[in-house]
Amino acid sequence: MKMTRGNMMETSSCADQEIDTGKAVCQQQGFVKTPVKVRFGDSVFTVDKDVLEQHCEYFQALFHSGMKECQQDEICLQALSAHGFLVALRVIYGEKPILSGDEIVEAIECAVFLQIEILTKHLINIINSDNCLLMYHTAATFGLLKLLHSAALFIRDMHQDLKEDVKCLPEDLIEYVESLLPSTYVTVGTHSPTIKLLQDFMRTVCYLDEDEKDWKVLTHLPLNASTTMAGVTVLDNKLYIVGGVYDITNKVVDSGFCYDVSKDTWSTFSSPQQLRYNCSLVGHEDTLYIIGGEHNKTIMSSVEKYKISTDTWSFAAHLPRPAAAVACAMTMSRLFICLWRPKDATEIFEYIVNKDEWTLTTTLVRHQSYGHCMVAHRDNLYVMRNGPSDDFLRCMMDSYNLTSGQWTAMTGQYENSKGALFTAVVRGDSVFTVNRRATVEYAIEDNKWRTKKEMSGFPRIGSMWTFLLRLPKKSSEILERKHNGQNISFDLPSDSSALCADC
Template sequence: MEARGSLGLAGFPPAQDGGPAPGDGDDQPAGSLRVRVEDCWIAADRALLARHSDYFAALFHSEMADSRRDELHVRGGLSARGFLIMLAVCRGEAVTLSDPEELWDAVECAAFLQAEALTRHLCDAVDSANCLALYSAARVFGVHELYHAAALFLCDAREDLWEDALGSGLPEELLEYSRSLSPASFVALGTHTPTTESLSGAFRVVLHLDEEGEGGWRHLTHLPALCSTSLAGVAVLHNRLYIVGGVRGYGKETVDGGHCYDPEADAWSPVPGPAQPRCDFTLLGHEGRLYAVGGTHRGTTSASAEAFDVATATWSPIRDAPRPVASAACAVARRRMFVCFWRPPDTTEIYEYAAVGDAWTPLTALRRAQSYGHCMAAHAGALYVMRNGPGDDFLRCLMERYDLATGQWSSLPGVYVNSKGALFTARVRGDSAFTVKHLLTLVYRVTPEGRWTPRRQMRGYPESGSLLTGLLRLPRRRRGGFT
């Protein structure tokens, strides 16, 4: 049988109808079995299949004769290539899919075998090159999570993909569904300490970028009177904006507690603070939890970390960060959490935190001279670290790209540098990166090669002070302008 795609099948001998599978069943490792898919026999681990496939889990726990056999035949037209892709993903291997037939087979396998890990992998892999193909396949095979993820990407990357979508032959149903969704809006807020209701004023606000016309900032909501954004942790999780901790008063007393904004309800609600009061810390939202890492309290920098479960509204300790850290940059890429540590004067270290196993793992280190400042953003399978240059270049923003698949760093040309100041915040939506300063808001296109090229510029943020940013999907009635 000839090799197929990047996960070739040439090494798998064909099955023989009417005869045994190749090899002696007594020589199989404990817990393994041979699975016949199309005309190939493929070795697989029984426990792995049961853990990652509802189809196999149900089969192995049933009273059917097949549940106890060392050889299984998967019928129904499933492709061997799709099965191999599923096995590789379930084993945690780095799988990159580009061929349209591979994508189709993978989606079919995810649906037929009810393989959630493969579905999540495909959702994470949605990009401009494969979005339309995955959208169509997800509709055909009824993989709703992927269908929705691809529709959201098409909505967010409308500027780049909509013309292709119109000419691709996609059913009107798919176009209409993506058109009905809200794109992520760039939101920003300035630096404020708690105040009283009577003195809350017009400046304590959260604004969102109106991308229509010249592009300006529109009012979204007022901050609660007791909410601090000064040295606070800010994150978006499940399309809600969380502001936790911070400081108040001239003595910079640490604020206990936080607030959550729901754009759908246009309402704020209180959030309990972490057990360890902290300010100037990292707050990261991921898969139902907020992660608070490091920060300072009463002048002492900490390595402690906690996780907040939004379902139970409770904080619990997690493993300490590798060392004390304040104001560390962070990002999520491919459902993995990364925190960026700067060790003066020239070392940037990136660690990955895995909630499963509660472990910090060093990912990479980069040595580049710099003066101050760190920002990290993620696009596709890469991390982008932005920092100020050393010496006389302290107002230049330098950027490096780390490819998660190859483990390689590359320095990007300074096309994103502007005379208005350094880049300290960046949010990625689709293939666009949004950055903002007080004089100018800049939007870049992130190319398939990982370069940032200027897309357009709009008005800067109208308030002074440090800026905190995020992406929120706003209801149509509030965002306006997008049709």
């Protein structure tokens, strides 16, 4: 029997609940070392006391308060729903459930009342165009500020598509959304280091002016920075470059570079312990991961991670096999890579951060060539590859759904005279693909990408990297979009970076 709101089974332990959604929780029953019962009306859950203390600040404070509840075998919580607590347990025990509207409301209430940080992070990870307004309004109602801010940023990025629905929100919530900076598409091409006397004014990072449908200069690369066969990524609204080479000798630049868009300044940081080029760079929670690549013409399987706050590099788990220019994608705070092997097979691996290990997610067998990239939208991974016989004018695509575990061949070949799709980035429900001749915005739909609009291409030769940044107002020549700060009625920290550095 599936548990739904108003139809809860009475039970003396989680293991006794005959529910589909409680599977992961029930599997943990053998690990209950110090059991404690938590009662919600007629529903009772038997949970490991240590688990509650580890993940719920409410129980942590309760168990150390010296109150009589510390010694009781059963704790009664009248204000919360049992189903919201069940959702919390599922997340605590490692599930990543996609939630309905009722479940979202109950989960937010539970996250606030019990102070469950891991549940708040999961709610942030599953924000999408279908639930963002509900997330935003409910988070404001209960005062879950991290979720409120993240949902507001998502709505700001999709404001054009959601503008009619946004009007239903209270005025103070509308004003807060409009006070935030939207994400802007940014691209950098392939450039080698130079010297001041030979400064190449094409060595620029550019942003897409969507009103004028053209690319404009955001900043110039430092003289000794290289994006040739480098790893490039964005984390916390900062651009990072690691591992570029000087010239055809493939000598690696021995410094990393960081562009802080809010200050319009460049800085350097230390290089990986193993210098490499033709590598991939991904950012996640104060950490950069540099994946695979080459050194002295040898392809490597090593992975290193850089802790930004401490400026330190350390080795992480090796890739399952050596690989260069690895296709990567982040979705719902999960890191995936796409590796190729003989006999037309594609393998997708996930890096499990807390276990420092790579696990095989799925294998796809398709006739394909070497050119590829991967992007993510919601719980879908999109793998792009060249068409038949290495046809660079046609791009074939397959989608893998992480929740259902199913592959889908996307309809259409995305064929035109503008070239194949080899660099792309997702914002909201749109994906922008960039090449030399055209920048195309697609609406992501169930089994295809539908063309929304076409703009100028990025007129540079060589590889390019595309990403999102929230650009502050710098001058009327650089950005025409204005940032109007507003005061809103609920209590947010004066420094919104305390909630989300991506603002």
